[in-house]
Amino acid sequence: MSDIPASKRATQIEYAIRDVVVPATVLEAEGHEIIKLNIGDPIAYPGLPTPDHMIRAFQESLSRGETGYSPSYGLPVLRSAIAVDEQSKGWGCSPDDVYVCHGVTEALQIIFAATLEEGCKVLAPGPHYPPYMAYPQLFGAETIEYRLDADDGWRVDFADIERKMDEEVRLLVLINPNNPTGNVASSDEIDKLISIAEKWPNCMIIADEIYDGLDFTGNHVSVASRSKSVPVFTLNGVSKVYYAPGWRIGYMALHDPVNRLTEVRDGIERLLRSRLCASTPAQMGYLAGLEQPRDWMQGYSQKVVAQRDLCLQRISEIDGLDVQAPGGAFYMFVRLTDPMWENDDKKFVLDLLHQEHVLLVHGSGFSEEMGRGHFRLVYLANTDVLNEAFDRINRFLQHSR
Numbered sequence: 001m002s003d004i005p006a007s008k009r010a011t012q013i014e015y016a017i018r019d020v021v022v023p024a025t026v027l028e029a030e031g032h033e034i035i036k037l038n039i040g041d042p043i044a045y046p047g048l049p050t051p052d053h054m055i056r057a058f059q060e061s062l063s064r065g066e067t068g069y070s071p072s073y074g075l076p077v078l079r080s081a082i083a084v085d086e087q088s089k090g091w092g093c094s095p096d097d098v099y100v101c102h103g104v105t106e107a108l109q110i111i112f113a114a115t116l117e118e119g120c121k122v123l124a125p126g127p128h129y130p131p132y133m134a135y136p137q138l139f140g141a142e143t144i145e146y147r148l149d150a151d152d153g154w155r156v157d158f159a160d161i162e163r164k165m166d167e168e169v170r171l172l173v174l175i176n177p178n179n180p181t182g183n184v185a186s187s188d189e190i191d192k193l194i195s196i197a198e199k200w201p202n203c204m205i206i207a208d209e210i211y212d213g214l215d216f217t218g219n220h221v222s223v224a225s226r227s228k229s230v231p232v233f234t235l236n237g238v239s240k241v242y243y244a245p246g247w248r249i250g251y252m253a254l255h256d257p258v259n260r261l262t263e264v265r266d267g268i269e270r271l272l273r274s275r276l277c278a279s280t281p282a283q284m285g286y287l288a289g290l291e292q293p294r295d296w297m298q299g300y301s302q303k304v305v306a307q308r309d310l311c312l313q314r315i316s317e318i319d320g321l322d323v324q325a326p327g328g329a330f331y332m333f334v335r336l337t338d339p340m341w342e343n344d345d346k347k348f349v350l351d352l353l354h355q356e357h358v359l360l361v362h363g364s365g366f367s368e369e370m371g372r373g374h375f376r377l378v379y380l381a382n383t384d385v386l387n388e389a390f391d392r393i394n395r396f397l398q399h400s401r
């Protein structure tokens with residue numbers, strides 16, 4: 001009998017970061033050891049474990065038998081702690097503005113489901129984290145990319161945004177710090193973005209700030225703290241800054257300075273109720289992270305910054321690579337300067353994987369148009385592993401000339 005067809009919308013979904021894992025798994029099954037610098041999961045690398053006090057809080061919640069459903073919008077204690085944390089970033093967040101989700105990824109699905117219709121547009125940075133392209137399509141909407149400037153630290157190209165704005169753009173996305181480029185937007189740039197959105201009455205901003213505690217410039221600014229009129233969905237959670245991505249806890253916080261989100265908020269709440277709740281004990285683990293001292297973060301960040309600096313040094317010495325130094329997150333978006341690879345970054349990644357057993361992600365997986373000719377590297381591995389990876393990348397580049 002022939003196969004039962006899947007929906008077209010499902011078969012069109014791509015997730016480059018995990019797609020390249022398939023050939024790597026085959027090589028591993030053959031007995032090869034792969035240096036994996038592909039996945040933005042800090043737990044996949046040594047030395048950056050989820051802090052003990054958070055794990056204890058999760059375990060204690062389990063021991064108390066807190067294994068039932070929790071309220072659909074999140075545990076009230078956690079919503080309050082998140083609101084306090086957002087207030088510390090400069091805006092009047094109340095616990096009722098906070099909705100706890102199964103990660104930022106679920107928050108995105110809910111926001112898109114609550115705001116997008118057939119024909120709507122999402123304006124997202126190019127390159128970007130892949131779900132910003134994949135999910136809007138599920139609702140008949142389209143993602144248009146605005147340009148990040150590859151020659152100027154991957155800064156936002158505001159003229160490009162202005163050219164692409166129209167009545168159909170419902171959501172203007174800023175990922176700050178950015179995945180995959182590591183660019184951090186300044187407060188002036190954020191003000192500029194808000195002033196563009198202000199001209200379009202049905203436009204809201206998504207501020208994906210999941211890497212905000214991994215800002216090494218010292219200049220991170222919350223978008224919600226700057227907006228006096230444009231509604232902002234702030235996204236954050238436990239995955240990156242609190243080093244617990246497998247817990248699947250994140251949130252959206254709604255900033256609605258001139259009360260224009262009554263209907264959208266109602267839609268979001270209906271959707272949240274229909275999917276029941278986020279994991280109850282994991283919310284208690286996140287609560288401990290928010291409420292207890294965060295001095296441990298400094299040591300973690302120092303390690304990450306030292307690894308970033310090593311990568312920048314190594315890249316500067318390799319003929320065939322170029323990079324704009326990232327200001328935050330734990331990614332580098334590295335340019336392949338040889339025209340052979342510039343035009344086929346996926347082949348570069350696959351050939352490197354097969355010949356040298358180093359796994360990266362091709363830049364075109366983050367944007368067909370604006371990521372081409374690059375690869376993304378996660379710099380969370382220890383320095384000896386990073387050095388070995390760069391030795392192999394260098395050997396590969398020089399042999400392939």
Ligand SMILES: Cc1ncc(COP(=O)(O)O)c(C=O)c1O
Pocket residue numbers: 040102103104105106129175178179208210236237238239245248249250
């Ligand atoms: C920009 C960005 N947003 C969201 C996520 C996923 O967040 P979560 O684990 O909370 O779903 C990632 C993961 O890499 C990311 O890079």
